Amino acid sequence: xxxxxxxxxxxxxxxxxxxxxxxxxxxxxQENGFSHLERVMDRTRQVKGIDVxxxxxxxxxxxxEKAASDYINRDRQLATFSLELAFVNRDNEIMDGWFxxxxxxxxxxxxxxxxxxxxxxxxxxxxxxxxxDGVDAIRTGDIAIITKKAIHDYLESIGWxxxxxxxxxxxxxxxxxxxxxxxxxxxxxxxxYSTHLVEQPVNVLIPRTEIIARADFxxxxxxx
Numbered sequence: 320x321x322x323x324x325x326x327x328x329x330x331x332x333x334x335x336x337x338x339x340x341x342x343x344x345x346x347x348x349q350e351n352g353f354s355h356l357e358r359v360m361d362r363t364r365q366v367k368g369i370d371v372x373x374x375x376x377x378x379x380x381x382x383x384e385k386a387a388s389d390y391i392n393r394d395r396q397l398a399t400f401s402l403e404l405a406f407v408n409r410d411n412e413i414m415d416g417w418f419x420x421x422x423x424x425x426x427x428x429x430x431x432x433x434x435x436x437x438x439x440x441x442x443x444x445x446x447x448x449x450x451x452d453g454v455d456a457i458r459t460g461d462i463a464i465i466t467k468k469a470i471h472d473y474l475e476s477i478g479w480x481x482x483x484x485x486x487x488x489x490x491x492x493x494x495x496x497x498x499x500x501x502x503x504x505x506x507x508x509x510x511x512y513s514t515h516l517v518e519q520p521v522n523v524l525i526p527r528t529e530i531i532a533r534a535d536f537x538x539x540x541x542x543x
Contacts, residue, residue, distance in 0.1 A: 368423035386431035405488035406518040463534035477507040
């Protein structure tokens with residue numbers, strides 16, 4: 320028997336479909352310099368980190384799309400983006416997260432911040448779980464396409480090589496979060512540890528401004 324999806328997961332999936340449709344309709348267009356778009360639908364490539372293959376101004380991007388859909392319509396806009404560095408598997412082993420995995424085939428990311436949008440509750444009994452009204456409900460935000468290399472270069476410029484990131488994750492998990500996490504504005508990044516989640520992920524938060532500054536493509540969403 321198949322287990323029913325949780326309302327929050329269902330909302331995340333519905334929001335992802337709408338955001339993808341928005342990107343295809345309003346971002347990955349000839350007017351914005353895109354000459355090719357392939358939305359990847361097969362599971363084989365999806366599990367390898369590929370959501371979309373794009374050609375922009377003659378350059379191909381094999382990209383993983385990441386949208387911060389849980390932060391829409393917050394009192395303060397999301398000033399960072401979170402990259403997964405590590406998690407704990409069912410055998411209690413520390414594994415590389417999607418940003419540090421060497422077996423994924425994507426060479427870039429599409430980061431999506433939606434600051435404001437028209438939304439409605441997923442159901443009457445779940446008024447706190449919100450879903451987008453549709454493609455045209457997205458009002459303000461930012462979209463950035465950035466290569467993996469550009470992010471690694473930024474982190475290495477502030478002292479965080481992949482090996483140092485892995486060692487930091489080990490310390491955070493083994494200390495149960497007592498390891499210092501840093502300050503995103505003073506240190507250029509900050510670590511987070513989500514002990515309330517089963518997989519206990521360790522993430523690194525990078526300023527939105529730093530990602531946009533290093534992106535190959537950036538578009539500001541401003542809909543009336």
